[in-house]
Amino acid sequence: MNNRRDRFAExxxxxxxxxxxxxxxxxxxxxxxxxxxxxxxxxxxxQRAQAEIELIRDTLRMIGIEPDENQRT
Structure with a gap:
């Protein structure tokens, strides 16, 4: 019998x-x-440029990359 976890894994x-x-x-x-x-x-x-930069930094954080304020990341 397949349980729910197995079904989603496939x-x-x-x-x-x-x-x-x-x-x-x-x-x-x-x-x-x-x-x-x-x-x-x-x-x-x-204002848009700053909001875009913040969006990119937040996206990086969500995938586990911490942007360094001293670099361009």
């Missing part, structure tokens, strides 16, 4: 679906923390 999700789910998770966490959404700012503005 399922394969497309990379696109996994990427979409990850992006949705990052967006949800950022929204819950009150962080700015880059899309809320006009393209080319310093």
């Amino acid at each position: 399922e394969i999700f497309s990379p696109e679906l996994e990427a979409f789910a990850f992006c949705a998770m990052v967006d949800a966490v950022r929204k819950a923390q009150g962080r700015d959404d880059p899309a809320a700012f006009e393209a080319g503005t310093p």
Whole structure:
């Protein structure tokens, strides 16, 4: 008899679906923390650039990479 854990272990999700789910998770966490959404700012503005940098740093943290403030990561 297959239990629930075995059934999910056999399922394969497309990379696109996994990427979409990850992006949705990052967006949800950022929204819950009150962080700015880059899309809320006009393209080319310093505010949008800063929000994009923060989004990239938050994404790196969620995959286990701690951005160093002294470097460009």
